[in-house]
Amino acid sequence: MNLIKRNEDQWLPSVFDDLFKNDWLGGTSNVGNIGTRIPAVNIQETEDKFVVAVAAPGKTKEQLNIELENNVLTISSEEKEERESTDANERFTRKEFSYNNFRRDFSLPETVDNEKISAKYKDGVLEIEVPKKEEAKLQAKRMIEIN
Numbered sequence: 001m002n003l004i005k006r007n008e009d010q011w012l013p014s015v016f017d018d019l020f021k022n023d024w025l026g027g028t029s030n031v032g033n034i035g036t037r038i039p040a041v042n043i044q045e046t047e048d049k050f051v052v053a054v055a056a057p058g059k060t061k062e063q064l065n066i067e068l069e070n071n072v073l074t075i076s077s078e079e080k081e082e083r084e085s086t087d088a089n090e091r092f093t094r095k096e097f098s099y100n101n102f103r104r105d106f107s108l109p110e111t112v113d114n115e116k117i118s119a120k121y122k123d124g125v126l127e128i129e130v131p132k133k134e135e136a137k138l139q140a141k142r143m144i145e146i147n
Contacts, residue, residue, distance in 0.1 A: 038102055048137050050130040052106065057124030064126055066119055071110070073117075075126065076103040111136030 042053040054075055056064060067074045078101040086093045108114070112130050119128045 037100065038104065041104060043106075048132055050112065050132070052128040052130065054104070054126040054128070055124065056121070056126050059121075059124070059126075061121040064121060066126075066128065068108075068114060068117065071108045071112075071114070073106045073108055073128070073130070074103065075106075075128070077101060 040055040042051075044051045044053075052073070052075075056077065059077055059079075063077050063079055065074075065076045067076075078099070080097070080099050082095070082097040084093065084095040108130065111132050113133045116131045117128065119126060121127075
């Protein structure tokens with residue numbers, strides 16, 4: 001059970017806001033964000049790189065954009081679709097359109113090598129490799145002699 005604090009003076013609009021802003025399929029979208037889905041992202045750090053994996057099923061690599069500006073990595077996509085259907089007797093016409101887009105921004109540390117960033121898209125997952133600069137890589141453990 002979740003407790004929700006409400007403003008006692010405006011309880012009725014709040015109830016209606018919750019009703020219409022709730023994504024009943026378990027998401028967090030609301031009426032103002034219809035068509036916007038924030039994809040899940042996994043970030044993994046290894047000794048020599050970061051790997052950013054973005055879940056983007058149903059997209060093509062042409063629909064995905066990756067930009068780097070001022071050490072900010074931006075991953076985005078925009079998709080527009082329009083459909084029109086008419087019955088045989090011309091009694092009704094229905095035209096539907098949808099927009100599906102997202103944008104994720106990641107601030108990169110100064111330790112990454114911006115010139116060597118690469119990306120690949122396979123099976124609905126966009127994988128971006130962000131290599132570290134040589135001086136930022138973990139050095140092998142060594143023993144220091146005591147004099």
